[in-house]
Amino acid sequence: MSPGKTKHELRIFTPLGQLGQGWSEQIFWDTIDVGVDAIIIDGGSTDSGPGRLALGKPNVPRDRLAKDLGMLAQACHMYHVPVLIGSAGGDGEGALVDMCVDIIREAITANGYRPLKVISIYSDISKDLVRQKLKNNLITPCGAAVPELTEDDISASTRIVAQMGLEPYLQAMQSNPGFDMIIGGRAFDPSPYAAFCLYHGFEDMGVNYAMGKIMECGAVCAQPKSREALAVVRHSDFDIVPLDPKSRCTPVSVAAHFLYEKTRPDMIHGPGGALNLNDTSYEQVDDRTVRVRGARFEPEPEGEYTVKLEGARVNGYQTIFLGALRDPILLSQLDSWVASIEAVVKEHTSGFTYDLKIHKYGVNGVMGSLEPDTSTVPKEVFIAGQARAPTQHQANQVASTAKFCFTHAPYTGQLATAGNFAWPFTPCEIPMGPLSEFCVYHIMHKVDPVGLFPIKVHDFHGDNSFNAQPYTAGVAKPGAGLKPIACNATDAPKKYYLTLEPKEGTCYLADIASVVRSKNAGPYELTFDVMFEDQETYNKVKEAEILTRETIARLYRVADEDVIASLYWDPAMAYKATIKRPWVSGGYGETDTHGSQQHAPLLYLVLPFGRK
Structure with a gap:
């Protein structure tokens, strides 16, 4: 070739x-x-x-x-x-x-x-080079959600790549x-x-x-x-x-x-330029x-080449404990009971700083501060406790104290006096080692590509003694001449509700959308995609003006300025919104590192027309 x-x-x-x-x-x-x-x-x-x-x-x-x-x-x-x-x-x-x-x-x-x-x-990128570029004002955040880079960020990074x-x-x-x-x-x-x-x-x-x-x-x-x-x-x-x-x-x-x-789907930025997809067409062959x-690449001006830097650091050590709560009397007062446990841990832990995060999966454990519905008392709650401290021994100490309190702390109206906490693993306290977090996610300007x-x-060197015959399974060779192969995909499962049916003359977004998903757009942003199967439905939703920047801010309880993108994209018959992540992906207090379980509030967004 x-x-x-x-x-x-x-x-x-x-x-x-x-x-x-x-x-x-x-x-x-x-x-x-x-x-x-x-x-x-x-x-x-x-x-x-x-x-x-x-x-x-x-x-x-x-x-x-x-x-x-x-x-x-x-x-x-x-x-x-x-x-x-x-x-x-x-x-x-x-x-x-x-x-x-x-x-x-x-x-x-x-x-x-x-x-x-x-x-x-x-x-791999030298920290000295990054420091020099920072000094020369040639480092900028990669997106509105990313803070300015500091000398401490550079020094703390275990490594930086571009x-x-x-x-x-x-x-x-x-x-x-x-x-x-x-x-x-x-x-x-x-x-x-x-x-x-x-x-x-x-x-x-x-x-x-x-x-x-x-x-x-x-x-x-x-x-x-x-x-x-x-x-x-x-x-x-x-x-x-x-x-x-x-x-x-x-x-x-x-x-x-x-x-x-x-x-955004229309402009995808990368090293040396951006991919412009506004005039792209898609044809079924x-x-x-x-x-x-029809896609176009728009290069950066001569001498203005940029690359994205990525770096992460270790910030303390962590220990976790896992288990569940089932008692309905306890679950009816869960927040105040957890607060009392946190107070006890603080009273018994001195001499070092620590953080204790109690993830309550089943209440708002997945979405955290983004969860719009906190009124329901669940049947059971999965607890993931996370302790962070300067050393592993100290993190173990915090987690052990908290887990003991979860097992034996009293609560008002208690009938089950033997214990509160169901845990599947022993020992329950699990040392997790160093706790990592992103600290560099920035654009470096004027670089040699x-x-x-x-x-x-x-x-x-190889002695060329291998002479096995090509793999032969006796099947049709996919891709040969790009010939069609019969599609055996099954019909999509029917939708069902975890809440009340929509009122007559309305429907939920989940009733008419073909895709409703969330996902990280890098470590600092969370993005949502809503897609539709036909042009009529897409146009109907678009004309209703329900999927808007204001709706996203309300649904996810974020400030208007933290909604980074909100737009319809006709080529995919889709709506796209992107928000600032409430915490950086994978850092302390994380509830959904992948960002793929933040879509549920959109499923139950009420639209002012019925299903077909």
Whole structure:
């Protein structure tokens, strides 16, 4: 495959949305056997909170990475298909990039693969450079919800990484045209996709980045969502098809993916520019394939290149205890009883500072301060107690005292005098180690998009003794010619109510929406997507003017200025809202690190018309 020759199209295969989570071996080998130009996979995210970045841990166990990387190395050996990986190991720090490179080297030696050229790209950023940029006023928050960066934030970070753009990948390929695998550090999710396309003469960066943004999650854009996806990229558009025969893409399902975990769907900012999706179109090519065209990439001015920095720190140690309350007499006075326990713990704990958070799942444990309905007395409540202190021993002490009080503290009208607290595990107090939190999530201006990210080339010897035949399961090869495959998806389950039926002449949003979801848009923002199955319903909701900035502020009990985005997006027949997170993802007091269970108030939003 010569980069000097402009191809008519590129076939790019993504076996899943995150390296280390496994894929269908049957689909994997059948797809490669049909023929692909590259395998490209994203390896990381901030979705799991700050712990990985603060503590330097991979997002999946090493043996799971070894299984996936070993299969990728085998594909390189057998089919000479290049592999590009971004954000290796989870947070993309250099040590995890090196771990992935070592795994590949071990696979080559152990299995007798041919010699492979493996390139590693590093995204670790010097604190001294960040300090200098801060001093020069070249560091700004990444969004309205992010505070200004301080010297203390930089010093406390255990490490800082930057999201690289396509440029380091492009440089690595241009300097090493015979490469087999590229293992990249922290990367903007579409970067390796866009780089591979540009390397092969596909110069429309709107097409390249839009394709990468869809593909980095595998076939999450399909209905039902699945893992393996294939993109066929041309010079003016691209097609996307899920490779699981039970899934299909539709124009709405693909357009809707640009809403996913983003502040806004119309402009997606990344290193060196922004992806403008306002004029993008989505065409159903066959039963399972969608064609996308019209996306534009708007580069930053010359010399104004920016990258996003990510950093996390350790802030104390934590111990948790878990259990449940069932007594209705106790539950009727839960808040005052918990307050009395907190007072007792404070009385018995001295000599050090601590924090004690009692998560009450079943009351407002999931949504915390965002919960609009706090009036219902539940049947039972799950308690997750969280103690934080300067040392693990001190955190254990606080948790032990609190758990004892939960078991034996009296309350008014008590009949069950043996104990109050049902706990499933023993010992009940569970030391959790260091408590992590994000402290750097900022934009660094005026950077060198290549020089900031060192590149290293590894020529791994292999004796080329491996001669196994390609995987043959005897099934039709998905993706061959992009032919339709029958969709076996079952009908969606019927909706049901956890509250009263809506009044006559009205309906709940859940009655007519096809999707109502919430998700982190980075660690500092929470975003909501509401989508509809047909244009008539979408227009009806839009004209009712119920889904508004004011409604979101009221439903989630936040200030108007904390509603960062509120807009309708016609391509996906969707409404999008984004708010400032009440606490930073994964930090102390967190109730929903992923942010995916904050949508419930929207389900019961009353609309002024009935169901069809």
